[in-house]
Amino acid sequence: MTQTLDSQAVTSPQQRVDAWLADFESALKARDVGKAAGMFATASFWRDLVSFTWNIKTVEGPEGVTDMLNANLDQADPSGFHTSEDPTEADGVTEAWIEFETATGRARGHLRLKDEKAWTLLTTLYELKGFEEPRGTQRPRGAEHGANRDRENWTEKREREAAELGYKTQPYSLIIGGGQGGIALGARLRQLGVPTIVIDKHAHPGDQWRSRYKSLCLHDPVWYDHLPYIKFPDNWPVFAPKDKVADWLESYTKIMEINYWSNTEAKSAHYDEATREWTVEIERDGQPVVLRPKQLILATGMSGKANVPNFKGMDRFRGDQHHSSAHPGPDAYAGKKAVIIGSNNSAFDICGALWEKGADVTMVQRSSTHIVKSDSLMDIGLGALYSEQAVAGGMTTEKADLAFASLPYRIMHEFQIPLYDQMRERDKEFYDRLEASGFDHDWGDDGSGLFMKYLRRGSGYYIDVGSADLVANGDVKLAHGNVRELTEDSVVLEDGTVLPADLVVYATGYGSMNGWAADLISQDVADAVGKVWGLGSETTKDPGPWEGEQRNMWKPTQQQNLWFHGGNLHQSRHYSLYLALQLKARHEGIETPVYGLQEVHHLS
Numbered sequence: 001m002t003q004t005l006d007s008q009a010v011t012s013p014q015q016r017v018d019a020w021l022a023d024f025e026s027a028l029k030a031r032d033v034g035k036a037a038g039m040f041a042t043a044s045f046w047r048d049l050v051s052f053t054w055n056i057k058t059v060e061g062p063e064g065v066t067d068m069l070n071a072n073l074d075q076a077d078p079s080g081f082h083t084s085e086d087p088t089e090a091d092g093v094t095e096a097w098i099e100f101e102t103a104t105g106r107a108r109g110h111l112r113l114k115d116e117k118a119w120t121l122l123t124t125l126y127e128l129k130g131f132e133e134p135r136g137t138q139r140p141r142g143a144e145h146g147a148n149r150d151r152e153n154w155t156e157k158r159e160r161e162a163a164e165l166g167y168k169t170q171p172y173s174l175i176i177g178g179g180q181g182g183i184a185l186g187a188r189l190r191q192l193g194v195p196t197i198v199i200d201k202h203a204h205p206g207d208q209w210r211s212r213y214k215s216l217c218l219h220d221p222v223w224y225d226h227l228p229y230i231k232f233p234d235n236w237p238v239f240a241p242k243d244k245v246a247d248w249l250e251s252y253t254k255i256m257e258i259n260y261w262s263n264t265e266a267k268s269a270h271y272d273e274a275t276r277e278w279t280v281e282i283e284r285d286g287q288p289v290v291l292r293p294k295q296l297i298l299a300t301g302m303s304g305k306a307n308v309p310n311f312k313g314m315d316r317f318r319g320d321q322h323h324s325s326a327h328p329g330p331d332a333y334a335g336k337k338a339v340i341i342g343s344n345n346s347a348f349d350i351c352g353a354l355w356e357k358g359a360d361v362t363m364v365q366r367s368s369t370h371i372v373k374s375d376s377l378m379d380i381g382l383g384a385l386y387s388e389q390a391v392a393g394g395m396t397t398e399k400a401d402l403a404f405a406s407l408p409y410r411i412m413h414e415f416q417i418p419l420y421d422q423m424r425e426r427d428k429e430f431y432d433r434l435e436a437s438g439f440d441h442d443w444g445d446d447g448s449g450l451f452m453k454y455l456r457r458g459s460g461y462y463i464d465v466g467s468a469d470l471v472a473n474g475d476v477k478l479a480h481g482n483v484r485e486l487t488e489d490s491v492v493l494e495d496g497t498v499l500p501a502d503l504v505v506y507a508t509g510y511g512s513m514n515g516w517a518a519d520l521i522s523q524d525v526a527d528a529v530g531k532v533w534g535l536g537s538e539t540t541k542d543p544g545p546w547e548g549e550q551r552n553m554w555k556p557t558q559q560q561n562l563w564f565h566g567g568n569l570h571q572s573r574h575y576s577l578y579l580a581l582q583l584k585a586r587h588e589g590i591e592t593p594v595y596g597l598q599e600v601h602h603l604s
Contacts, residue, residue: 014086016094017111022081023035023039028069028079041061044119045059046065049125052068053072053595053596055596057549058410068596075103081099082098082100084099096111098110104590105128107124108402109402110122112406122406127581128585131588133192166261173196175299177298179208181565181572181576183252184228185299190258194580196258199261199264205249206247215349215353217239219239219374220568221239221382221386221387222239223386223391225240226573230255232248266280271521278295278296279291280292294586295586298564306510306511307510307511312484317486321504321505324346334357337500338504340504341483341504341506342509343462344460344509349467351467352476355476360477363476363479364480364493366481370441370442371441371461372462373427376427381420385400410548437474439471439472439478456540479497482494486501489502512531514552514603531600532564533551534550535551555579557598563583
């Protein structure tokens, strides 16, 4: 009996994790890469966000761990591994939140053990030693007490900085694109003391949202969408309307003291290999300005450039036609015949708004779409991490982000499939009606649903906030097939179907973000960087080979000092930290040897 009790005691979750961490640290300290790699299961995954690799990189199995440690262990020089809360155990898997240090920074992560070996390991850098953000006990004093004839108050300092940065002094980083991605990164860099300018062609921060169709709102819930440093108030709506989001972004930009240049458009950019700086020609308020930043960040939207089709007869169509990104809203189309080409998020939103205004609406579905009910997605898909119940249970936004990041992309679909099976069953009546209407519905190539589609291809789905019922009920008419041509007053499909139209909206999606690089810099640079977004899953619109992480996002690219930043509000918040730390390290001259620089397999 004593032996049994002792055996149980030494295999408690805390002791198992403590023993693994101690052995792992000992092997790393001794530079015994073979021993450290041998502590990982044959099928295992180590996802590192900057702390070991100065990259966003996942390695697989003992072989992958060996290669990564051989390249970067000496410079990382990790130590002090320990748990930050009590480990848990379920279904044979022990889970633990961990913290440690590297030579240059402080890090935290997550560990899953199976049969005493690591199954998944997440390691993330969250601050640089000696360059910590001025927060908490390190917050700035603000007021300068005492007498000083040379005193500059806060307003005077801000006015001087605004007058000098970009003219008398140069920014270290230039962010092109002032939506939520550019603003979130600008706030991070501001707190880290990296001189940065965010530029945007619109007149005010938030205009990216104000300028969209009037029914647009966030399809993700509020708990998923906080920005860095300042969370939405407790009374903020679950799904914020676009103009409310716009006002928040504008206020946030002011509060966080971001150097934000509105009415500013980048005209061209060129990188000088000798000086390792960019020359960026811009136009600000109609006046030419030349900026010379060291780092250039394209935060022009994950979806990239609008895909505007080139159908025969577009030049003779007498009605209104535009891409969904330029749709003004439904008000002018009451009683009109509207044809919407596409069947994803924007198409459904626009169809719903037009129907509400009394338009005769037809959706043209060209390929299958995955639809999930918003309430079901919130309850089943996001509720454990991003919900009022999660907050009440002690789940912070930061912990939720790390929990989500702890699942390697290679196996994430295995965790998603059961959730979407639940949603399929919960909303069976809706899906039966939808498919009976003739709508071509799918659950992703492997049944893993919306989020994997988003990660793999960034398209092919709709979070239903009501408009799908209009299609299922026949209120919005449905047509199938590709467009053959437009006439003066109709859309003609390849099968000869004629759809009378006063309005045609091309909800035809977007291209890769490197299309912006082609326009701004050159096609050669865009090709050198390659396709942006996707995992290489070999599913629809996500060609292989397997990449393991989002292509070219938030990490070094094949073009020196060129970065891509964006995604939804969750990604803009979470990954802006890791991009900001990479930029800060370079700003301070810290050595940043990159392991596993992104290879290029696809040009766009």
